[in-house]
Amino acid sequence: MTDSPAPGALPAQPGFPRPAPAPAPPSEPAAARLPDPPADTLADNEPDDPWPPFAPEPSTEALPDEIPVAIKVPPRFCTQCGRPWNPAWSACPGCAGFDPNPTGEPFDALSAAGGSHGGGIKSSLGLYFCLLGVSIIGTIAMMVDSTAEAQIEIFMGVLFSLIVLFWSIASFARLKPALARAGSPVWYAAAIGLGVGTFAFASICVGGLTRVFNVPDASYSEPLLKAGFGWGTVVLLVAVQPAIFEELAFRGIILSSLQDAISVRDAVIVSSLMFMILHLIPLAFLHLLAIGLALCFLRVRSGSLFPGMLMHFVHNSLCLVFEAAKG
Amino acid sequence: MAISCPHCSAPNADAAAFCASCGKALPTGLSATPRVVGSEQFAATDAGVALQDQTLKKESKKAVGALAAVAILQTIGAIIIFALLQNNPAASSQAGAILAVMLVLAAIFAALSFWARSSPLPAAIVGLVLFVTVHLIDAVASGGVTLAQGIIVKIIVIVVLIRAIQAGVKHKELRTRMGVR
Numbered sequence: 001m002t003d004s005p006a007p008g009a010l011p012a013q014p015g016f017p018r019p020a021p022a023p024a025p026p027s028e029p030a031a032a033r034l035p036d037p038p039a040d041t042l043a044d045n046e047p048d049d050p051w052p053p054f055a056p057e058p059s060t061e062a063l064p065d066e067i068p069v070a071i072k073v074p075p076r077f078c079t080q081c082g083r084p085w086n087p088a089w090s091a092c093p094g095c096a097g098f099d100p101n102p103t104g105e106p107f108d109a110l111s112a113a114g115g116s117h118g119g120g121i122k123s124s125l126g127l128y129f130c131l132l133g134v135s136i137i138g139t140i141a142m143m144v145d146s147t148a149e150a151q152i153e154i155f156m157g158v159l160f161s162l163i164v165l166f167w168s169i170a171s172f173a174r175l176k177p178a179l180a181r182a183g184s185p186v187w188y189a190a191a192i193g194l195g196v197g198t199f200a201f202a203s204i205c206v207g208g209l210t211r212v213f214n215v216p217d218a219s220y221s222e223p224l225l226k227a228g229f230g231w232g233t234v235v236l237l238v239a240v241q242p243a244i245f246e247e248l249a250f251r252g253i254i255l256s257s258l259q260d261a262i263s264v265r266d267a268v269i270v271s272s273l274m275f276m277i278l279h280l281i282p283l284a285f286l287h288l289l290a291i292g293l294a295l296c297f298l299r300v301r302s303g304s305l306f307p308g309m310l311m312h313f314v315h316n317s318l319c320l321v322f323e324a325a326k327g
Numbered sequence: 328m329a330i331s332c333p334h335c336s337a338p339n340a341d342a343a344a345f346c347a348s349c350g351k352a353l354p355t356g357l358s359a360t361p362r363v364v365g366s367e368q369f370a371a372t373d374a375g376v377a378l379q380d381q382t383l384k385k386e387s388k389k390a391v392g393a394l395a396a397v398a399i400l401q402t403i404g405a406i407i408i409f410a411l412l413q414n415n416p417a418a419s420s421q422a423g424a425i426l427a428v429m430l431v432l433a434a435i436f437a438a439l440s441f442w443a444r445s446s447p448l449p450a451a452i453v454g455l456v457l458f459v460t461v462h463l464i465d466a467v468a469s470g471g472v473t474l475a476q477g478i479i480v481k482i483i484v485i486v487v488l489i490r491a492i493q494a495g496v497k498h499k500e501l502r503t504r505m506g507v508r
Contacts, residue, residue, distance in 0.1 A: 078347075079344060079346070079347050083350075121492060124452075129459070132459070261448060
């Protein structure tokens with residue numbers, strides 16, 4: 001595993017040779033052999049024994065040859081030197097790398113934990129870059145014809161939704177648990193509270209930053225209303241569409257794919273950062289990160305996607321309500 | 328063929344000297360004498376932990392190095408672009424702002440490199456996402472002018488970041504294999 005042993009490594013131990021198939025009958029008296037390793041000491045020296053007590057199967061004589069022994073029972077002791085065995089090992093560090101299980105397949109903690117981690121990362125990065133592509137197309141379209149802002153917004157919303165929809169169908173197995181659960185009503189109350197809270201935080205952030213950097217306040221509804229679309233379209237595009245499809249994408253597919261590879265905490269941070277970066281508005285990064293973390297909190301704690309959708313809807317609707325009130 | 332342990336009757340591989348289930352000696356008729364292992368020689372020793380640590384650090388260092396390299400490149404790029412813009416009277420008014428943005432990016436990559444010491448995989452993913460997004464948007468916003476600038480460096484950085492993710496995946500898989508939480 002490593003080139004040089006660490007200081008204080010185990011004393012070099014002359015590993016005894018791999019035993020040849022035993023010609024002697026196994027009926028040798030037990031007393032002629034070395035005494036058994038003290039089972040009590042083994043137990044006493046392993047206070048956090050990670051293995052459950054082993055229950056031997058009653059019928060072992062009739063064990064078929066083709067079933068590897070190690071797959072049925074992960075080894076608890078090295079079969080070559082008798083040291084306690086960590087199921088995560090593929091070779092014993094105590095006796096110079098003997099396979100504990102020469103005839104069976106080695107017990108592999110990685111395959112037991114669900115195999116390689118690469119797939120989840122590819123899937124989450126794939127979806128992220130597809131959605132980034134939508135934003136890039138939108139930005140280019142806006143540069144080509146800045147008068148058609150409303151039409152481009154609608155086109156981007158539809159394209160975003162279609163990509164997420166197809167991706168969701170393709171990886172429905174991943175989304176199913178979060179869609180099958182509704183979550184306790186407590187989380188819906190929390191979602192409304194968090195939606196109002198993040199809106200207040202976002203208003204303070206945007207108000208402060210637009211004043212500091214002296215940039216005009218962006219409006220979601222204005223371009224659409226100017227182009228002759230009604231409030232129905234505005235609500236659909238600004239409040240409903242993001243609530244459903246951004247949740248499916250970020251808290252559904254991306255968060256759970258990342259969880260294949262990294263811990264829940266890291267997956268929450270990474271998916272929130274992706275959510276933040278994809279909005280492409282540096283002035284909004286602070287409150288977008290807060291919103292992303294709050295939505296991940298709801299998703300992870302409630303086990304369902306719906307409280308997050310409600311919170312996202314509440315937040316975006318409040319933006320529209322205040323824009324409507326301002327005129 | 329499996330031997331069943333005379334002590335606990337668990338099935339064992341043919342060549343086993345000790346029972347994989349209870350650790351007691353098996354009647355294999357070996358001439359070599361199995362050793363009784365004392366508590367001071369147990370496998371999960373400090374030395375074993377140190378070996379695992381070394382192996383893990385090797386992988387995480389790749390991600391740390393990649394992200395640190397991006398931070399340094401970003402700083403160098405910021406200085407070069409600042410110098411170029413200052414000599415260009417048409418754009419010198421923006422030079423300060425562009426320098427600030429690029430230095431902030433360099434600082435973010437330095438922070439990601441620091442995060443990679445403990446969590447190489449998430450840090451490398453965020454690094455790739457950030458780098459690609461920023462440079463694509465920059466290219467589009469400039470009407471494609473900046474896309475070709477330093478394109479080779481950009482591609483190399485993307486390859487390096489993908490490698491950092493691969494190192495992070497390996498780090499994570501090693502951790503799983505070793506049973507490190």
